[in-house]
Amino acid sequence: MQHGKYRFIVGFLAVPLGLYGLFVVWPFIQSIYYSFTDWTGLSPEFKMVGFDNYERMLDDDIFWKSLQHSLLFALLLPLVTLSFALFLAFMINVGGRRRKGGPAISGVRGSSFYKIVYFFPQVLSIAIVALLFAFAYNPDSGAINSILRGVGLDSIQPLWLGDPNLALWAVMAVIVWSTVGFFVVLFSAGMASIPADLYEAALLDGAGRATTFFRVTLPLLWDTVQSGWVYMGILALGAESFAVVHIMTTGPGGPDYSTTVMVLYVYQKAFRDGQAAYATTIGVALLIVTLAFAAVVMRLGRRERLEF
Amino acid sequence: MKTTETTAPVPAESGTPVTKIDVSAKKPGGKKKEGTTLNVFSHGILIIWAFMVVMPLLWAVMTSFKDDASIFGSPWSLPDKLHFSNWARAWTEANMSDYFLNTVLVVGGSLIGTLVLGSMAAYVLARFDFPGNRFIYYLFIGGMSFPIMLALVPLFYVVNNMGLLNTIHGLILVYIAYSLPFTVFFLTAFFRTLPTSVAEAAFVDGASHSRTFFQIMLPMAKPGLVSVGIFNFLGQWNQYMLPTVLNTDPEKRVLTQGLVQLAVSQGYKGDWSGLFAGLVMAMLPVLAAYIVFQRQVVAGLTAGALK
Numbered sequence: 001m002q003h004g005k006y007r008f009i010v011g012f013l014a015v016p017l018g019l020y021g022l023f024v025v026w027p028f029i030q031s032i033y034y035s036f037t038d039w040t041g042l043s044p045e046f047k048m049v050g051f052d053n054y055e056r057m058l059d060d061d062i063f064w065k066s067l068q069h070s071l072l073f074a075l076l077l078p079l080v081t082l083s084f085a086l087f088l089a090f091m092i093n094v095g096g097r098r099r100k101g102g103p104a105i106s107g108v109r110g111s112s113f114y115k116i117v118y119f120f121p122q123v124l125s126i127a128i129v130a131l132l133f134a135f136a137y138n139p140d141s142g143a144i145n146s147i148l149r150g151v152g153l154d155s156i157q158p159l160w161l162g163d164p165n166l167a168l169w170a171v172m173a174v175i176v177w178s179t180v181g182f183f184v185v186l187f188s189a190g191m192a193s194i195p196a197d198l199y200e201a202a203l204l205d206g207a208g209r210a211t212t213f214f215r216v217t218l219p220l221l222w223d224t225v226q227s228g229w230v231y232m233g234i235l236a237l238g239a240e241s242f243a244v245v246h247i248m249t250t251g252p253g254g255p256d257y258s259t260t261v262m263v264l265y266v267y268q269k270a271f272r273d274g275q276a277a278y279a280t281t282i283g284v285a286l287l288i289v290t291l292a293f294a295a296v297v298m299r300l301g302r303r304e305r306l307e308f
Numbered sequence: 309m310k311t312t313e314t315t316a317p318v319p320a321e322s323g324t325p326v327t328k329i330d331v332s333a334k335k336p337g338g339k340k341k342e343g344t345t346l347n348v349f350s351h352g353i354l355i356i357w358a359f360m361v362v363m364p365l366l367w368a369v370m371t372s373f374k375d376d377a378s379i380f381g382s383p384w385s386l387p388d389k390l391h392f393s394n395w396a397r398a399w400t401e402a403n404m405s406d407y408f409l410n411t412v413l414v415v416g417g418s419l420i421g422t423l424v425l426g427s428m429a430a431y432v433l434a435r436f437d438f439p440g441n442r443f444i445y446y447l448f449i450g451g452m453s454f455p456i457m458l459a460l461v462p463l464f465y466v467v468n469n470m471g472l473l474n475t476i477h478g479l480i481l482v483y484i485a486y487s488l489p490f491t492v493f494f495l496t497a498f499f500r501t502l503p504t505s506v507a508e509a510a511f512v513d514g515a516s517h518s519r520t521f522f523q524i525m526l527p528m529a530k531p532g533l534v535s536v537g538i539f540n541f542l543g544q545w546n547q548y549m550l551p552t553v554l555n556t557d558p559e560k561r562v563l564t565q566g567l568v569q570l571a572v573s574q575g576y577k578g579d580w581s582g583l584f585a586g587l588v589m590a591m592l593p594v595l596a597a598y599i600v601f602q603r604q605v606v607a608g609l610t611a612g613a614l615k
Contacts, residue, residue: 008517009432016429016488017444023485024451027462034462041461088357091350108351116602117358120365123598123605125546127564128590131571132368135584141380143367150384181361186610238455243548247568263457270461271553283458290455 031280041276053281062257062265063282067289069168070262073175073241074293078232081176082225085183088118090213092184093191094199115188118181126178126240130247133174137161137248161249164258171244171259175236183228190224191217226301233293237286238263262286368591372584379580391581398585406559407566408589413476414551414562415544418483422540423533425484426491427499431521433492434499435507445496451489460553467554474557482550487540494539498532499525535608538601542609545594563590
């Protein structure tokens with residue numbers, strides 16, 4: 001297999017590596033460099049300014065707001081989404097009624113139906129989902145307030161996305177809605193590979209469903225939960241939150257910056273305000289948050305796992 | 309219920325579904341009434357969530373057939389008659405047909421490019437030993453974990469300087485580049501699992517490396533290509549961030565972008581019914597594809613996250 005090997009390797013790697021280097025790696029390296037300049041992005045001239053951008057960032061109230069929101073996204077969204085998905089997946093796969101002569105564990109009736117339906121939002125573009133819910137949240141003619149009126153709750157007509165105290169939660173709910181199904185299916189696949197005799201042993205010992213879940217299912221599924229947690233956190237810090245906040249909330253990231261997240265702020269600084277260098281500085285902060293988040297989850301996850 | 313369970317993508321279901329045909333024992337009259345309330349409770353939640361997932365989608369479909377007055381007046385009422393004109397208007401006047409075509413072009417080109425280039429790189433990385441192999445591999449998969457947004461500002465100028473801004477082929481090249489990390493990661497693992505003997509036999513018979521790859525290995529890798537292809541298709545079809553930044557020419561908009569622009573600017577004369585028709589138009593193809601290829605989609609996507 002030696003003849004012409006290197007020519008072949010170079011021939012096969014050149015184009016993919018070239019594209020990847022040019023459009024992904026190179027901009028990535030550049031952005032760290034730009035964060036030390038005063039580049040506007042509008043003209044080609046710029047000079048080095050050292051840590052000026054970083055100092056400015058630390059004094060920027062909106063930056064701190066966006067950081068706060070992004071952290072909330074990264075911590076709360078995975079917690080809510082994954083817990084709910086675990087509950088649903090457990091019900092679907094293990095929570096079925098025990099039947100005489102049947103297997104020790106089984107899902108509830110219609111489990112495959114649930115799995116198909118729950119996955120629907122996952123195949124839709126987050127942009128389309130965001131648009132749909134922006135209509136649903138409309139305070140006057142939206143579907144949600146209309147339901148509230150329909151059940152006689154005329155007095156409760158929140159402004160949803162227009163209310164600075166509610167907007168962020170309304171936006172987060174949409175991300176939960178669109179991602180839970182994916183994790184239900186993911187955890188179902190994981191649960192299906194847990195050997196049935198472990199459940200049978202637990203049942204013989206008289207374990208109820210809650211005990212079975214916390215003593216058998218969760219520990220054995222922990223690796224999947226952990227990688228799901230990182231995956232969800234990165235989504236919540238990046239693409240997903242950008243689309244939802246950018247599309248759903250009006251003005252500069254919601255009323256009174258109440259929904260601004262870091263990705264959105266990077267976008268606005270770079271492409272709206274013509275402050276490319278400052279935008280990349282916030283981008284570097286976002287990178288640090290993302291890496292720190294992944295590291296923390298991995299670390300915490302390892303400790304948890306040793307307990308069992 | 310007595311149809312064979314099409315549950316998880318993983319076939320190793322520990323025999324659960326096979327023994328599940330015991331329909332007679334399902335009568336609630338059994339003495340095991342352990343957790344009946346819990347059952348009602350959990351069933352309730354499952355049903356409510358299914359409802360909450362489906363309702364917004366049905367609502368969108370329903371609304372797309374209504375006229376503007378009843379959309380605002382009574383959001384939940386059924387359409388007085390089916391206003392198919394909404395769909396026609398969205399398709400032609402609101403340029404949905406153009407956006408659709410742009411999306412098909414961009415995703416079609418990107419998907420083919422991603423699969424060809426990704427499998428070439430993955431094949432070399434998986435099966436050849438050469439200096440720098442590990443480094444290039446980690447360089448590729450490192451791209452899975454960093455925030456795209458960070459690179460987006462310089463990327464805009466790279467693309468701009470190359471004269472590729474607001475072009476279909478420019479967007480295709482960028483989509484391919486950003487799809488490569490996961491594709492290379494997934495296919496490298498896949499190529500490692502394929503038996504070497506066939507490729508070696510072909511090589512001994514005088515086939516060149518490239519011929520061995522295209523005629524022997526690539527066909528053998530078909531299941532892996534399908535999985536990663538579905539994953540990339542959904543990701544690229546639903547892409548929003550990259551086109552928003554790199555593609556600001558109204559003529560070149562892709563579906564997601566076009567819809568959002570319509571809604572935000574209300575450029576379409578506040579035609580909400582037309583907008584809903586467009587929204588449903590963009591939703592239905594992927595939903596239909598999902599229902600048909602349900603099993604492959606789930607397998608492709610979960611394989612992606614399980615790493």
